[in-house]
Structures are given as C-alpha cells and as structure tokens.
Amino acid sequence: MKRTVFIIWLLACVCTVRMDNFTYSYKDAMRCKEHICRHGYSYETFYRVDANEMRSINVDPHSVFEMHIAIQAASNGHIVLSEIPNPGVSDPVYEIVVGGGGNKFTELRRNLRRNAKSSVTTPQILSPIELRGFYIKISEDGLVEFGREGQALPLISFNDVDPLSVKYFSFAAWNGVEAKFLYDCPIPGDTSIEDIPNSHPEEPKLTPTDKLKRTLLMGRLPSVPPNPVMEVKLGFKLTSFRYNTLDSKLTTTAAVVVSWEDDSMAWNPDKFNGTTNIKLRQGQIWKPSFYVLNSDGYGAMDSTNPDTISLASSGEATLHFQTQTQNYCFDTTTTYSRWPHDVYQCLIVIEPWEAHENIKIEILDETDAKFEMFSDIDTVIHNEWQIMTEQVTLDSAMWNEIIDLINSEEVLNTHLSDKMIITVDLAKNPDLYNLVFYVPMLVVLYVTVLFGLMTAVMANVLLISNFGEALGKSSAMKQVLTCGVVRAVFCLPSMKKAANGDYSVQEDEDSSYIVDSREGVEEMERSDKEIKYGDKAELAVVVDKILFVVYLIVFVGMLAAHY
Structure with a gap:
C-alpha cells in the first residue's frame, strides 16, 4: 500500500513539473532563430531590436518590450538586456540568470555579475534535453517580469524607477556548460507569420588584434599542415619523476616546448597597429601532436594545462604545455644486489601522432630562450633519484634498420616522421642513505x-x-x-x-748500548x-x-x- 502511494505521489510530481514547464516542439522551434553558447560566461554576439517593431507586435499595449525565448541547457542560462552593445561591469543592464547555482535559482540583476534585485528558488527549471519556453516583459512604468510560458504570474519581477530603453540583448552560459537559446519566437499559440520580431546581430567592433586573427584564420583548415614536410623544434624537459623498482615503471612529468614556422601566417606589423605577437587557441591553426611510443598506454600526449599558441609576425608559432608519461625501463638482476647504489636506464621514444604527416624533428635545448620564458612554471622537483638525460633524433630509415636488427620478423613502419629518443639514467641519491x-x-x-x-x-x-x-x-x-x-x-x-x-x-748492530768485554765477570x-x-x-x-x-x-x- 505504501509503495502504491509513493508511486502515485511521484507521478503527480512529475506531471506537475511537466505542466509547469512549457516545452517547445520541433515545429515551434522552426519559427525561431537559434543561438548556441559554447564559450562559458561570455556575451559574444549582441542582437539589435527595433523598439517600434516591438511595440507593434506586443499583445499588451502597455508593454514597451516583450520577448519570448526557449532555453535548452543543464544549468546557467544567462540573458542580458542593455542600451548599448558590449556593456561593461558598471553599465546599467538587466541580467537574468536562469537555473544558476547548478540549476537551483533564478535571479534578476541590475548590473553584470552583481546588484541582484530579485531572486527565487527554481530547482530543475532548465533541462539539457528539452527546449523550455520563457518570456520577458517590460512595461511603461518600469515593471520587469520574467516567467514561464503559459503561466500568468511571473517567476521574478522588479519595479525599476529608472527603466532602461532596451535596444540590445545577448546570451551566455557558464564554464563547462553548453546552452542553446531560441529567440525571435512568436507568442505560443500565435500562428500568424507577420507578428514575429526580427532582430539583427550587431557587427562587433574589432580591435587590430581581432582583425588580424580574422584575416589569418579565414578559410584555414587546422587539420592540414602548412607544408608537406614540416621542420619542428621539440624540447622535452623532465620536471618531476617517480620510479617504481618493483614494476620497473617510470612516471614523469615533463615540460614540452614545440616550435614551427608557417610562412602563410606571417604579417606586416605596420599594417596592424604594430602588433608583433598574438595568442591563438589550440585548434585554430595546425599544430604537431606527439605521443610516447613505448608508453604504458596508447594516446597522444595530453596537455595538463590549456596553453595558447604564441604566433609571431614572422610566422613562427610556439606552444608550451606540460604532460605526464608512463613507460617501462630496462632492468637486470644485478641491480637489486647493489642497493642502495642501484642504477637504472629508461628510454622515452617520442613520435608524431599523425602517420601521414612528415615531420623533421630538431632538438630544442633546455637553455634555449623559449624554455627560459616558462622557467617560472617549469620548476624541477628533486627527490631521492639522481637523473641524467640524453636526447637524440632518428629518421624513419634509421629507425627501421634498428627495428629490423632487434626483431627477427619484418615490422612495417608507416610513419615518415623522425623520432626523438630520450635516454634517462636513474641513480639513487646517496646523501640520505649515507x-x-x-x-x-x-x-x-x-x-x-x-x-x-x-x-x-x-x-x-x-x-x-x-x-x-x-x-x-x-x-x-x-x-x-x-x-x-x-x-x-x-x-x-x-x-x-x-x-x-x-x-x-x-x-743489534745499531744499538746504542755497547757492552765492553773488558769490564770483567762482575759486569x-x-x-x-x-x-x-x-x-x-x-x-x-x-x-x-x-x-x-x-x-x-x-x-x-x-x-x-x-x-
């Protein structure tokens, strides 16, 4: 009996939630425009609204602004209404946070990120799979309302004594959240085609750096290398290491610096306000990817920090990142008998990830200026091991000869790129043991x-x-x-x-005491x-x-x- 009552109560709650949230169908969504936020809490594109057009399609004659939208997100749907595009923190705006705090509350703010005027608890107001409808209304006397579609009473309201004349709006999400917004939607149930707002995206004002990025990246495929044969400088610096003597496994944390040149990405600084260096996100241009051939696992070297690519006006690109590798080492039975003076040798073989790319590797020394730029974060951590490294490069032909000597069976190597061999000699630090x-x-x-x-x-x-x-x-x-x-x-x-x-x-012959034979018997x-x-x-x-x-x-x- 109790179980039946619980099921009925649960179904009632589910039905209540579904009745409270108006969901847009596919047919309804086709009458709206779409905006997708993938870059966190950032209002990137602003849309301009026509006040006269807005008044002509409003159902309520006392409303100066009426907007019908739909949101599909796990949480944190942000909407901003302003008088200017790209407002700052001190500029007056209406910012509405829907499903903030992990989809738990809804809030109306008078400035970006601050100055909350009204807040209400709204658990699970958003859905990652449903397009849920909402409305925003601003009356002539300054009453700002936000509510669910189909409900007469708003979720939050605020009576502004100095109301804004809304001319722009934009959308944003939160870090790690992707949100889909539908805007310029008709009033639910209205089948007319004429009464639909038509806002236009505002062309952003680009800085000289943004103009340069747009010029360089236009029509560029980040998956295609600039040249058939790429010369890449590769630097590998061990910052911390741990060796498991039982498993013969070496775990290292390394700082990696990769540098290459792309003549098609060069520019004249005089034409772009003296800009000599720009930062690009990984994925905007081609970059070489590497992996450890003799690693414990299989996969490209993952970056533990999402560093950007530094691009100079000469076309030289530099990427710095930190990664972790695990690989097995050589071992002999005599090393255990020499404890604590045992010595181990490990090899780290680095190879380009893409088999079809032809990359010629040049070793970048740790004393190079490119490494020195990151010396404050590439701190070497010392422990009970003393370490010595030696780095060499092998082309594909020499590598194939070595593999053929080691293996009796023929091994097919399809990679055309060079390989970087790092020899790591480990010895116990004797100070502690002494x-x-x-x-x-x-x-x-x-x-x-x-x-x-x-x-x-x-x-x-x-x-x-x-x-x-x-x-x-x-x-x-x-x-x-x-x-x-x-x-x-x-x-x-x-x-x-x-x-x-x-x-x-x-x-004795050298004795200082000489007995005189003439002294007689008494002596x-x-x-x-x-x-x-x-x-x-x-x-x-x-x-x-x-x-x-x-x-x-x-x-x-x-x-x-x-x-």
Whole structure:
C-alpha cells in the first residue's frame, strides 16, 4: 500500500513539473532563430531590436518590450538586456540568470555579475534535453517580469524607477556548460507569420588584434599542415619523476616546448597597429601532436594545462604545455644486489601522432630562450633519484634498420616522421642513505673502540695486580713467552745463549748500548740480573698486540660487510 502511494505521489510530481514547464516542439522551434553558447560566461554576439517593431507586435499595449525565448541547457542560462552593445561591469543592464547555482535559482540583476534585485528558488527549471519556453516583459512604468510560458504570474519581477530603453540583448552560459537559446519566437499559440520580431546581430567592433586573427584564420583548415614536410623544434624537459623498482615503471612529468614556422601566417606589423605577437587557441591553426611510443598506454600526449599558441609576425608559432608519461625501463638482476647504489636506464621514444604527416624533428635545448620564458612554471622537483638525460633524433630509415636488427620478423613502419629518443639514467641519491647507514656505523665503531680501550685498561690493571704477578711467574707462561716463535710473532727481543748456558739479549748492530768485554765477570753478572725474560711487562705487550689485532679484524670486517 505504501509503495502504491509513493508511486502515485511521484507521478503527480512529475506531471506537475511537466505542466509547469512549457516545452517547445520541433515545429515551434522552426519559427525561431537559434543561438548556441559554447564559450562559458561570455556575451559574444549582441542582437539589435527595433523598439517600434516591438511595440507593434506586443499583445499588451502597455508593454514597451516583450520577448519570448526557449532555453535548452543543464544549468546557467544567462540573458542580458542593455542600451548599448558590449556593456561593461558598471553599465546599467538587466541580467537574468536562469537555473544558476547548478540549476537551483533564478535571479534578476541590475548590473553584470552583481546588484541582484530579485531572486527565487527554481530547482530543475532548465533541462539539457528539452527546449523550455520563457518570456520577458517590460512595461511603461518600469515593471520587469520574467516567467514561464503559459503561466500568468511571473517567476521574478522588479519595479525599476529608472527603466532602461532596451535596444540590445545577448546570451551566455557558464564554464563547462553548453546552452542553446531560441529567440525571435512568436507568442505560443500565435500562428500568424507577420507578428514575429526580427532582430539583427550587431557587427562587433574589432580591435587590430581581432582583425588580424580574422584575416589569418579565414578559410584555414587546422587539420592540414602548412607544408608537406614540416621542420619542428621539440624540447622535452623532465620536471618531476617517480620510479617504481618493483614494476620497473617510470612516471614523469615533463615540460614540452614545440616550435614551427608557417610562412602563410606571417604579417606586416605596420599594417596592424604594430602588433608583433598574438595568442591563438589550440585548434585554430595546425599544430604537431606527439605521443610516447613505448608508453604504458596508447594516446597522444595530453596537455595538463590549456596553453595558447604564441604566433609571431614572422610566422613562427610556439606552444608550451606540460604532460605526464608512463613507460617501462630496462632492468637486470644485478641491480637489486647493489642497493642502495642501484642504477637504472629508461628510454622515452617520442613520435608524431599523425602517420601521414612528415615531420623533421630538431632538438630544442633546455637553455634555449623559449624554455627560459616558462622557467617560472617549469620548476624541477628533486627527490631521492639522481637523473641524467640524453636526447637524440632518428629518421624513419634509421629507425627501421634498428627495428629490423632487434626483431627477427619484418615490422612495417608507416610513419615518415623522425623520432626523438630520450635516454634517462636513474641513480639513487646517496646523501640520505649515507646519513642512514654511516651514522649508526660510526656509533657502533665508537662503542667498539671504547669497549676495546676498556678491555685493554682492564687487562693492564689485572697485570699489575697480584693476579698478573702470579700469572707472569707461572712456568707455563714463562715457556710461552720464551718460545722463539712467540717472540718472533709478537716482535719481542730475541734471546741468545751465553757461554754459561743462560740466555742473553742479542745485541743489534745499531744499538746504542755497547757492552765492553773488558769490564770483567762482575759486569756480566750484573747485566744478566737486569734482563728478565717472560716477565709481566712482556706479557702486557703481548696482550696489547693481541687486542690490537682483534679489533683491527673486527673493524675491517664491519667495513667489508657494509660495502
């Protein structure tokens, strides 16, 4: 039961909406004139109305202006009524916004973009598929009304104490909205042919730049290149990059500058008020399109910013835009073992999009003046990668030879244009990794050295204690320290056998201590008593050298493990 009630209520609402909105049929629309807005909120063409003619066809004798129109748009149908063509922000006008704010309200303004006098909520007043009819009336006493066709009461009204004498009207839409307007429509239900207004578009006053554009663009096909063989300067500057080591995919953002010459677009600045440079929208003249041949996807390089084409009086055209590319890189298994010092190499192959065009590419250096003009927006973003690029061009014949060498099967290449090869070498920036790895390593080495010093100090403390004294006097330690091999390994003074069977120190040739053989037996006995072999002093020397060798091996091992 509830579901049935809801459906009936919904149908009633739909019927009410359709009854409230008068829709023009195809037959009705054929009796009107058409105006289409594609360039957003811009009143481009103004139409002139004849006041005497308007009075003669008005049904209401007290109306000085009556207009019947139809609008087809998703939202934002703008109508302006003025006394002059191309009014400014401060000029008095009547501006009516139908379906503003996403098709939610209707408003009457006294100036462009401001000074609203009346506003009402009108959800879904416009339709993107239906031509919905409306009327505008201005009475002699200054009452301005706007309403739906077929309804007696207007949607909005405003009593103007200083009414305008409307002589011009125009239409506009909003950014991203295309709107169709029907004007000079007869009163709905009136089948007479004579009572139809006949407004005329006002010829716009062109500036010298507009006159120049009209002269250059008249009869020109933007899809046809100016010459059979076009010489194009192409500059490609990487501004940011990101490399995925797992997928071997390089994602780059690049600034692209394209320059070419068209002699048919040159002009004499003296004939056009000294104009030496003009801006043209993309699509008004021919421009070369490129794509990345080894890209992850397929399609022309899309511009992330709708920049205009700069055209000089010499016929040289320059286009700057930013784009993003994705392509796969070469990789080997050895690169992972070298982390974080791994190195990768990537190729970006750029080719003209149109196969039938013959374009000769000349590399435009990053230091060129054309690049310098956009240096404020082409900021290079640095990250953990160090990058080096090299750019070369290959003609179609050389490219075909390389492809034939790589592929065993014959590959047909129909492109006649050159190709631009960009080699990108990527290497990890070592600064961050040096900070991450070397700081802990230095801390570990510092702690290790402190531990070694403490161990050496503790060993020396033990040697000067009773334990060291007892250890030095032990027979086992005496035998070890007096062993010739041990003394040679630890660089202890060698021992020689005396005539009485005891050991004495072998005198070196450069020793400053010379024993006089004439001093007698008492001197020899005194020297033998002073020289002690295997005492705790020699034991301390051996311990120090052992600790030095141990910590040297540990230090070298840590460095070897790091690299």
